[in-house]
Amino acid sequence: MGKRKESSTNMVNEKCITEGCDLTYAVCKMGGRWKLLILCKLEHGKLRFGEIKKLIPNISERMLTLQLRELEKDGLVKRTVYAEVPPRVDYELSTMSKELIPIWLQLSNWGAKHRQNQEYQISA
Amino acid sequence: MGKRKESSTNMVNEKCITEGCDLTYAVCKMGGRWKLLILCKLEHGKLRFGEIKKLIPNISERMLTLQLRELEKDGLVKRTVYAEVPPRVDYELSTMSKELIPIWLQLSNWGAKHRQNQEYQISA
DNA sequence: TTCGGTGCTAACAAATTTGTAAGTAATGGG
DNA sequence: CCCATTACTTACAAATTTGTTAGCACCGAA
Incomplete structure (x- = not known):
């Protein structure tokens, strides 16, 4: 980074x-700390920088910028800058990352399922 | 770690x-540096510590140990120690991680596909 | 008695990632 | 002129991960 x-x-x-x-x-x-979270938020459509920030309260502006930049460089999100003042920028999933959505869903399910098991094991 | x-x-x-x-x-x-590589090697069956090491020439013993320990703690690999001298230990995928195999395949395919695209873009 | 083979651990150092705090630019409105 | 708004950047510090090197325990064979 x-x-x-x-x-x-x-x-x-x-x-x-x-x-x-x-x-x-x-x-x-x-694999960055906040990347998947960001990508999830974008699953339902474009979002502005500030909107993402509001959806992820703990992220700092610096981290949000860094993660978005890498995602952009890797072709996972598309960044659009509008020539306005104050600036307006929005982010959306690329074709490439949309292909991942069904896979994310499966991983999510796996996570949910086994997180429960683990909690069960711990509390038992 | x-x-x-x-x-x-x-x-x-x-x-x-x-x-x-x-x-x-x-x-x-x-998400550890060597974890997926290790898991892939185990996809076809049990392996001993030393065998994994041979299959992944660049890994240090320390890293291999650390990654295996975390995988074990998280329930992704099962570790079996035999009471022999010299020691013998083997590792295998758990039920939980076997469920991931089809997902790994999809991710792999996605990776292969888009890696090519990217190389094309760079060389073009 | 020393040596080899196996699967580690410990102490340390280097690299990388993440977080904090404080700016910046541009412009329209008051 | 001064301010607010938005999407950043910069300089720095802290935390975490990764890598290097050396060593340990065990027992049987030579």
Whole structure:
């Protein structure tokens, strides 16, 4: 998110992992702290920067910007700037990320199901 | 992976995000650097610690241990220790993570498809 | 008695991600 | 001129993750 050192072991490892594994590659694209939450909010249509912020009260403006920028760079959201003052910018899912919606649903279901089990195990 | 500060903003944010979003919760479970790669290797059956290591040449023993421990704690892999010398330990997917296999496949396909597009865009 | 094989752990260092606080630009309205 | 609004940016600090190196325990074989 800040720039990364081109040839740290860390970076090299990430590259070789994602290059060798489509699954890891895919999950990396949605793997920032707030990314999936943002994407979920966009599932029902365009939203302005400020609207997303209101929907995710704990996020800071900086984080929201960073995550949106990466999502944009990776082609998961489309950003539209209107030449107005005060500025207006909106964000929406791209075609590419819309393809993920059914998968997200399955993952969500899996999460819901097993979160319950785990809570059950803990409280039991 | 080391212990985390119970009440850093960071930790609090993670908690509230994963509690509020099943999707984020689910993806967090598989979100360590090497986790999906490990899980993929286990897709075809049990493997010993050393076997996994051989299949993932760049991983350090420490990282492999850490990732396996978290996967175990989260119920995604089952660890079996045999009382032998030298020690023998093997790892396999749990029922819970086997449910994810078809989802991983879809994600993989999505990854493969869009990785190509992106490469095309870059080279064009 | 030393050595090899296996699956780790500990102490430390480096890299990366995340969070905080304080700005900035542009312009129309008062 | 001064202010409010919106979507950011910048500089910094804290937290977390990842990587490096060395070592440990066990027992049987040589």
